[in-house]
Amino acid sequence: MRHCERSEAIQEIFYGFYGLLRRVAPRNDGIRSRNKVRDHMSWCIPTATCHRGKPKVCPRSEKKAAFTLAEVLITLGVIGIVAAMTLPMLIEDYRKKEIPIRMKKFYSTIESAIQLAVLDNGDMQYWTYPVEQNDAESTSAFVKTYIFPYLTGIKECDAGDNKCKQFSTILYGGNHGDRMPIYVFLDGSCFGLVAGDSGAAGSQLHITYDYNCMGKPNEFDKDIFAFYIKGKPYGEKQYQFIAGNFPVLNANTREDLLDLCKRHTEDHMHGICSALIQYDGWEIRDDYPWW
Numbered sequence: 179m180r181h182c183e184r185s186e187a188i189q190e191i192f193y194g195f196y197g198l199l200r201r202v203a204p205r206n207d208g209i210r211s212r213n214k215v216r217d218h219m220s221w222c223i224p225t226a227t228c229h230r231g232k233p234k235v236c237p238r239s240e241k242k243a244a245f246t247l248a249e250v251l252i253t254l255g256v257i258g259i260v261a262a263m264t265l266p267m268l269i270e271d272y273r274k275k276e277i278p279i280r281m282k283k284f285y286s287t288i289e290s291a292i293q294l295a296v297l298d299n300g301d302m303q304y305w306t307y308p309v310e311q312n313d314a315e316s317t318s319a320f321v322k323t324y325i326f327p328y329l330t331g332i333k334e335c336d337a338g339d340n341k342c343k344q345f346s347t348i349l350y351g352g353n354h355g356d357r358m359p360i361y362v363f364l365d366g367s368c369f370g371l372v373a374g375d376s377g378a379a380g381s382q383l384h385i386t387y388d389y390n391c392m393g394k395p396n397e398f399d400k401d402i403f404a405f406y407i408k409g410k411p412y413g414e415k416q417y418q419f420i421a422g423n424f425p426v427l428n429a430n431t432r433e434d435l436l437d438l439c440k441r442h443t444e445d446h447m448h449g450i451c452s453a454l455i456q457y458d459g460w461e462i463r464d465d466y467p468w469w
Contacts, residue, residue: 274462274469280367280389281403281421281452282460288385288405289419291328299324302417307381308373312350314358317371321361331364346370348396349386366391369405374424382424383407386449399442399468404449422453432457440467 245253292302299305305324308316318334326332335342336359345360349370362368368391374382385405388396395401406426408418420426422438423446429435432454439451455462462469 270469277389277401278455278460278462280365281387281455284367284369284387284389285405285419285421285456287329288325291325292407292417292419294328295324296417298327302381305381307383311372311374312358313373317373318359320373321359321371325361333362335360335362335368345388345392348392349388349402362391366393368392381408384423387452397468398448399439399451402449403452403455405452420453421456422450423447426450426453429453436465436467442468 295305296302306320308320310316321334326334335345342360343357345362345368346358349360349368350358350372358370358372360368360370367387367389369385369387371386372384374384383406385407386402387405388402390401393401398404403421404423406418406420406423408420408424408427418427422435425438425446426435429438435454435457438447439454441447442450451466451468454466
């Protein structure tokens with residue numbers, strides 16, 4: 179087939195397609211609507227004719243498709259609304275997974291340190307414990323003797339420093355807690371330690387752990403959790419290191435732990451929900467009351 183015949187055949191096909199479009203185009207929009215269809219189609223309908231044996235190709239329209247400013251602004255607005263609705267949920271879901279992981283890591287770290295300290299210093303019943311709850315000097319000495327040597331990536335933050343004093347006030351609360359040292363890990367978490375009853379019958383150590391150390395919300399059982407060490411007394415086989423506080427020792431079921439968690443504003447209950455998280459395999463489940 180010669181160039182001219184081929185061009186005429188292609189032209190007939192496009193004109194037939196254009197005619198079909200004209201028939202199906204809506205007629206209630208007036209002549210302007212049909213003309214608009216024709217204008218859009220005109221640049222793509224070949225007007226090839228024979229010219230010295232070569233087809234003449236129709237010029238391409240200079241008109242280019244683009245979004246209007248209004249369309250761009252509307253799209254950005256929709257994206258912003260969707261982000262505002264979903265981003266807080268994504269952040270909460272991330273924290274819900276991150277917190278138990280940090281807590282489990284902290285628990286394993288302190289437990290390993292205690293086991294190594296027992297090997298080097300003998301049974302916990304022979305250790306020298308802080309006698310007074312808010313004795314910063316004896317507390318620091320205890321940690322430096324039995325905890326620090328077996329940890330890496332940790333430093334003491336003395337309450338004499340203004341920033342550390344803020345940390346200390348959050349972790350220890352009132353009762354001269356602002357003068358107690360805290361201990362900061364490289365991952366940004368920190369903990370404080372105070373002594374309970376100490377003597378021949380054993381010793382109690384109360385640990386308050388903040389997974390993001392002064393990051394919000396700074397609330398018990400949301401980002402601050404309690405751990406408890408009961409030193410090995412005479413007649414017992416081993417020390418106890420648990421998540422929560424001593425009321426957990428009398429809890430026998432998950433329902434008991436959940437009830438203690440719901441009562442976390444009572445005395446000795448602050449941060450006790452860590453026991454429930456530990457019981458659930460270091461996981462914050464849907465019925466966790468403070469999420």
